[in-house]
Amino acid sequence: MSGVGGTGVPGRVCMVVPTYDEAGNLAPLVSRLRRLHPDVDVLVVDDASPDGTGAVADRLAAEDTGVAVVHRAGKEGLGAAYLHGFRVALDAGYDVIGEMDADGSHQPEQLDRLLAALADADLVIGSRWVPGGSVTNWPRHRQALSRGGNLYVRLLLGIDVRDATAGYRLYRRETLEKIDLASVRSTGYVFQTDLAARVLRAGLSVREVPIEFVERERGESKMGPAIAVESLRRITAWGVEERSRQLQRWARSRGARS
Template sequence: MTAARVLVVVPTYDEAENVGPILDRLHRSVPGAHALVVDDGSPDGTGELAEALAARDERVHVLRRTVKAGLGPAYVAGFRWGRARGYDVLVEMDADGSHHPEQLPALLAALTEADLALGSRYVPGGRVEDWPAHRLLLSRAGNLWTRWALRLPLADATGGFRAVRGELVDRLPFDDVASHGYCFQVDWAWRAVRTGARVVEVPITFTERIAGRSKMTLSIVGEALVRVTWWGLQDRLAERLPGRVRRPVSGRVREGRRSNAVR
């Protein structure tokens, strides 16, 4: 993976305070990586600021959208933009500093033996910093429910810091992904495992944002609960219906180890 072209997709909505510093940290950590800021019409000027950064740095690109369509559609648009331009590896990363760009080299290194590297808060070595107790409890409970309902062997299926080989993105049916919030992360991780992709969880540190406001809402949590429950029911019903054969969950999932930096 040392010669791979890496594109870090960074969705934004009202992240003017954060987008510049996070891109600086990214390029200090992985100088050869390019970044695509996908802005959903931020009223605080995030899109304009990102374009100013792009004018000064050829590694920064901007995809501006006119409406706030949600996390899932932003990532799908970013993936398509990147694959159309020949990037070999696509990375998801939040703009608010919750994900540490300094840990991206470990995710990239994991792709030497995997198709998808998930940054995980809940494997040994992973941790969460500065979250209130109710947020941590909600996240833990959501992942436990997801693991049981979907029979998905992942400790942190909802995490949004991940790196994927472009070939896997091409194989996954993103056209019918309807999830808008963080449920999108569960949706496509589940699809990846079920297609037989090699998946590895790499321990990361997740830190609560310092500036700006969280985009998490009760409606986003509700969407995740309803969709995961419905997918799990459909999966189990498919096993019981005559003539229906459930596609086996054949992806190989393992816990990753901290790796040396890859440039």
């Protein structure tokens, strides 16, 4: 199979873009992405947006064979939309499957960085919090919340990822096949952390590359206080489970030596 854009990435690439009320943002994003990366296809997963986003997606798909649309019955959460999109892309035979926000926060101009890094990784994350990464138009309290949340993830889950909550990603097909997507129960934003931890626990490699994250210009963010609290609750529970497993392994090793 040939590489994409001279990056050495094997095979076909599909970016999954979940949408809910992104009618004003979707077309500009898809246009930029397809113009800059004509070999990269787009799969829009719309959760029955009341603002007509689904109709915008259908129009884009009618105009461009590299764009496809999945219409879901209702709003079921970011993770559920991605899982649905992953299954569709895997069934369609794509070799690389990515994630990307519909609001323009993830810049198509930086996708080459992720594609190049995938040459020697199983998962690539576009990171705000590695050297060279940055955010634009975020207030200080939101930066502190994101940095603090990611520190909490590293400490509790013991994973060496600086931006485990990031949503600009590329997975190899084999990576998604190895981490048992059928067992994923995360439907909200904590889905990103869940999958990064699963990749590492499977013994696979994760690389982070710096990106500039640009806050949306149109529409409202779906990330509210209730979602942040729910994410912290789930991560805490996972952390407790992981520490329990570590203690059990330690106890077994002690027993074997005695």
